[in-house]
Amino acid sequence: MVLVMLWKEIIDNLRDRQTVFYALLFGPVLLPLCIGGALVAGLKQATVSFDEPxxxxxxxxxxxxxxxxxxxxxxxxxxxxxxxxxxxxxxxxxxxxxxxxxxxxxxxxxxxxxxxxxxxxxxxxxxxxxxxxxxxxxxxxxxxxxxxxxxxxxxxxxxxNSIDVTLQDVSSNGFRGQLLASLLPFLLIVAMVMGGFYLAIDTTAGERERQSLEPLLTLPLARYKLVLGKFLAVLVFVTLSSVLTAVSVFLVFRFFSPEMAGGELSFDAHTIFQAWLLASPLVFFISAVLMTVAASTRSSKEAQTYLGLLMVFPMAPFFILQFINIKSVGITMALPMLSQYQLLERVVLQDVINPAHIALSVVGTLVGAGLLLWGAIRLYSRESVL
Amino acid sequence: MIKATELSKSFNGVAGQKKRRVVAVESVSFEAADGRITGLLGPNGAGKSTTLRMLATLIKPDSGSATIDGYSVQNDVLAVRHQLGFMPHNAGIYPRLTTRENIRYYARLCGMDKRTTETRVDELVSLLAMEGFADRRTAGFSQGQKTKVALARALVHRPQTILLDEPTNGLDVMATRGLRDIIRALAKEGHCIVFSSHIMQEVAALCDEIAIISDGNISMTGSLNTLLQNTGQSSLEDAFVSAIGGEL
The missing domain is CATH 3.40.1710.10 (abc type-2 transporter like domain)
Structure with a gap:
């Protein structure tokens, strides 16, 4: 039954141009191209190459x-x-x-x-x-x-030549490198949010608004199965969106700047796959956030407002980490999104990653997703869901 | 078979206003037998939809009890839902799915396998004469077409008891007559049908039993003739006004 629901939501939403545009085109293709492409092209322009005739x-x-x-x-x-x-x-x-x-x-x-x-x-x-x-x-x-x-x-x-000064940069990244490295988690997370955004609204607040929720709730179907079906549908879109983004980030770097795919910053297939894997617990977390927030609102419009505000959160670590040097201590590694930002940056910069940090990140993110999902089930068990 | 005994339900007042409980249903008792069409007749805001929602297990009564085919709406929720086909007053169908997909979705959610589902969908398409729009997406359907899809969906798991909340709202004359025939045929098959409406002619033309509801209370029940006799009136409209204590 959960699968029946999943299948219906996917078919239903694939027929919705808005959902498809944001899930499969905006996040995964346009964003990496606009932001990633522009950034890479800009850096390349500022870099002087003596080898090129x-x-x-x-x-x-x-x-x-x-x-x-x-x-x-x-x-x-x-x-x-x-x-x-x-x-x-x-x-x-x-x-x-x-x-x-x-x-x-x-x-x-x-x-x-x-x-x-x-x-x-x-x-x-x-x-x-x-x-x-x-x-x-x-x-x-x-x-x-x-x-x-x-x-x-x-x-x-x-x-x-009285003085011979040598500047040795030990950070291996510098500001530019940092910016480029945080680009990957930024794009992945924004694409995940965009991927599930409209579907989450449509299956929860949208369903209530269309008044199709009322007959649905009179079917002989446990509420948790209903929530699970909707959650899985959002999850499929979020995952699809993140995979497509990983592919297009890879292609953007391949296309704009093959030399960057090799150096200290790495954007080769192996690194991007590793980064995606580290970010993957987030598909559960982000799907759960989108669903639970949208389910707690009264209308699609309200859901869009709240989720729109929520969009600031995936962007926040991007800016915070640009300006503040957060030491990777345990607590920040258990926080969804913040931990993935830090882990993914290190993957791109080819730094050593502490396995305990990975474990903390995965567990923290999945626990967060579980709690949110439990909240959604609670919401759907209440009369006021109608 | 429905037995409702002194059902009551109140809601919190609208947010922003002073907290105040709004009593939607005060004390509703009535019975609806199998093979009969029972009309729940009352003005807007009388508590018809709230009563049906309690019977459909969507909301829990504050007090009182109700059973559907012997199952309690408070305690045997899943069993009640198996017995029940509920059509809310807005069709609530999925606009991006076709007629068949809408019905199929509910069939599958009720646990029917693929083959049974297809047979049942075909049956319902021909029963409700939906061949002309069975494979079209329902966005842009007329009210009559939407109602048919919603009714088919409510009937898909062959429920014994059928609750219809203002099904004739927004239907034209021919669509209304068509729907009446379908409802009569369902009653003849032995289904218990509860039908809510605020339109006198509808109820008079269709229902075997009538329960008049106003201000959250059942003020009178019986067949059309019984109601006319009890109130000493010659039309259902006059009987209704007299039953709810209005002035003629």
């Missing part, structure tokens, strides 16, 4: 053949700059232009500082990124020249 427009390349040769050796395809240098950079026809003034080679020969001009549009991310890349290449070139000049005069170039 890129085109560099140079004005009067003939005035500095050695420099051009150096640039070519460093993956820059030197091309001739357009005639109206400033306008074409402003318009974005070329990201930047390196122009070589007439007195460049003279100054170089005389041992004077040789002038170079980079035309950049600082309002354009692509342009400033290119400028940063070229200036650092030029710095390397300048250092080589400096060394040659000093050796020519019989001075050891290292005399001028």
């Amino acid at each position: 890129s085109e560099l427009a140079v004005q009067h390349a003939e005035r500095a053949p050695n420099l051009v040769q150096f640039l070519r050796a460093n993956n820059m395809d030197v091309v001739n700059a357009p005639a109206d240098v400033e306008d074409s950079v402003r318009r974005g026809d070329v990201p930047i232009v390196l122009s070589i003034p007439e007195d460049f080679s003279t100054a170089l020969r005389e041992g004077q500082p040789a002038p170079l001009v980079i035309h950049v549009n600082d309002g354009d991310k692509q342009s400033s990124k290119e400028a940063r890349k070229v200036s650092s290449l030029l710095r390397v070139y300048a250092q080589t020249l400096n060394a040659l000049r000093m050796q020519h005069r019989g001075i050891d170039p290292s005399v001028f």
Whole structure:
């Protein structure tokens, strides 16, 4: 009978465009694409890659053949700059232009500082990124020249390097990494909530509003079976939504940034599967929350209001963990959602996870789900459910 | 067979107002026999729906008792539900399911196996003349079509006792006549039928027994003739007004 109910709710709600849109499209596809895609693409844009060959427009390349040769050796395809240098950079026809003034080679020969001009549009991310890349290449070139000049005069170039600072980041993640790592639990949890949102409302408050609950309750059927049937239906949608999200997060990273799937942050299939597994007790918890809250309201509208407010909760850990450094002590590991956030972050950052923390997280989450479900059964056993 | 003895039920007043118990049913006693159509006649707010809901085990009476085919509505809830087909005053069917799916869902929930379910659904579709809309989703159905689907659903597990809460509400003349024929046929098969309504002609045309309910109390019971005789009136409407203590 529970299965009959489950099957009916699934068929019924698959015919509801709103439910299908939010459960199978919004949470699992649109959200990872919009948030994840944008974030990854943004980070990628800010990252300078010296291995990728890129085109560099140079004005009067003939005035500095050695420099051009150096640039070519460093993956820059030197091309001739357009005639109206400033306008074409402003318009974005070329990201930047390196122009070589007439007195460049003279100054170089005389041992004077040789002038170079980079035309950049600082309002354009692509342009400033290119400028940063070229200036650092030029710095390397300048250092080589400096060394040659000093050796020519019989001075050891290292005399001028009085301090050698090395910055060693031990956190392996940093702010950017943290942000990216918390993206996975965020997307998974939001997708779970969105996945069950409309179904939970439809099977509880919606059923009451359509007045189909009254005849249903006169059937020879124990109330706990009725609640279980509805719960399982929500569970199926929540689970489906989370699986689809895991798949699309994997694809987003594959598509936008294959190099990120390998490094210190890991978004490969194994990691995402592991993360999903750690998050999976939440499908019970979130289904139970959605169901119990929706069941305690009088109408679909009221249910939407309460569940809408409740949507803040899955987002809260995301922001809290961004700004506050919570030590992973036992108590936070027993809290549903907060514990999954922390565990999933560590999986993505490839940190070591304490098995006791996993156990606490699973038990805490399942106990929470059980209590909520028991509350829903109590609600349905009361007369006021009608 | 229904036996109700001094049923009473009160509810909490509307939230926001001062807490006040609202008495919906004060003391309702009546009997409904198998093979007969018993009409529960009363004005809006008299306690008809509350009485039927207590009989349908949806709410528990504060005091008094009732049995359906010998099972107590307070203590043998599941047994009562097996005996009972209840149709609330709003059809309450699922708009995204077809007629057949709506009926099938209830059949399966009542524990019928697949094959029995299909046979029973076919039977009900032809009994209630629903062939024309059996495979359409019920969203946008006319009130008459919705009522038929809801009735089929209430009958799916062959209940002995059938409770119909204002089934003719919103039906046109032809649909009402059709429904009357169905109800009569069910009574002839030996079912106990309780039918609530506030429409005199409906009750007069259909019911073997009439229980007049007002302000949560049964003020008079009997056949149409008995009621007319007892009140000395010539029409059910006049008898009704006189029975509830109004002025003619």
